[in-house]
Amino acid sequence: MSRKPYxxxxxxxxxxxxxxxxxxxxxxxxxxxxxxxxSAVVIIGLLRLSEGAPAWNAFLECLQKPTSVxxxxxxxxxxxxxxTTWFNVTPKAMPIQLGETQLPGGIIIGAHYAGWLVVSxxxxxxxxx
Amino acid sequence: MARSHKPIVWSxxxxxxxxxxxxxxxxxxxxxxxxxxxxMPIEALAYERxxxxxxxxxxKAIVFLIxxxxxxxxxxxxxxxxxxxxxxxxxxxxxxxxxxAAVATFATVYALFSV
Numbered sequence: 001m002s003r004k005p006y007x008x009x010x011x012x013x014x015x016x017x018x019x020x021x022x023x024x025x026x027x028x029x030x031x032x033x034x035x036x037x038x039s040a041v042v043i044i045g046l047l048r049l050s051e052g053a054p055a056w057n058a059f060l061e062c063l064q065k066p067t068s069v070x071x072x073x074x075x076x077x078x079x080x081x082x083x084t085t086w087f088n089v090t091p092k093a094m095p096i097q098l099g100e101t102q103l104p105g106g107i108i109i110g111a112h113y114a115g116w117l118v119v120s121x122x123x124x125x126x127x128x129x
Numbered sequence: 130m131a132r133s134h135k136p137i138v139w140s141x142x143x144x145x146x147x148x149x150x151x152x153x154x155x156x157x158x159x160x161x162x163x164x165x166x167x168x169m170p171i172e173a174l175a176y177e178r179x180x181x182x183x184x185x186x187x188x189k190a191i192v193f194l195i196x197x198x199x200x201x202x203x204x205x206x207x208x209x210x211x212x213x214x215x216x217x218x219x220x221x222x223x224x225x226x227x228x229x230a231a232v233a234t235f236a237t238v239y240a241l242f243s244v
Binding site: 011012013016026029030031032033035036038039040041042043045046047049050053056057060063064068069071072073075076079080082083086087093112115116119120123124127128129 | 143146147149150151152153154155156157158159160161162163164165166168169170171173174176179180183192195196199200202203204206207209210213214215217229233236237239240241243244
């Protein structure tokens with residue numbers, strides 16, 4: 001008696017649409033596209049800066065356009081998602097052992113959030129927001 | 130044992146991911162949103178002011194890291210994510226991703242040294 005082997009059909013392109021946690025995983029991974037695109041904007045800005053004041057001012061004006069603001073809002077959402085997902089795995093990525101005991105994960109994660117707050121406030125202060 | 134370039138890419142991914150986690154949200158807000166939402170005067174991003182930061186050697190180094198590290202992080206993650214989207218041509222994907230990151234790095238260095 002022979003049976004047909006059971007082959008689960010899994011789509012290689014849309015497998016991640018079937019479960020919310022897969023979608024969250026993909027959202028985390030896709031954050032790299034927005035971070036990369038934002039980096040491209042920064043590089044364009046640096047190139048404009050090197051071309052002189054008129055080019056820089058035109059770039060600044062471009063940044064105020066609704067499409068630019070929409071892009072930056074989307075990029076910010078994904079960047080924040082990257083930050084939280086990155087911090088939340090730090091106890092697994094770099095566990096800290098103190099003698100016989102492990103430092104609780106909550107402390108490692110909390111320290112990252114505290115550091116993030118300090119870094120962000122310092123940058124905002126330096127820029128003059 | 131066969132030599133692998135994995136440690137280099139992986140350390141750039143980890144360093145870049147950490148850097149992006151700490152810096153990128155506030156940078157996006159400062160350069161892309163704060164002025165548009167009236168939370169910061171546009172003078173904060175005035176030509177002379179930004180130029181002074183980028184012409185300073187320490188400022189140059191910081192700006193370089195702000196671009197370089199997240200770019201390589203993004204390139205590596207994009208390569209891995211391409212596989213998740215069903216793209217199996219890893220060599221081509223790797224060349225494209227790391228190639229783009231290399232172009233971005235050279236463009237950044239060029240811009241930083243021509244200001």
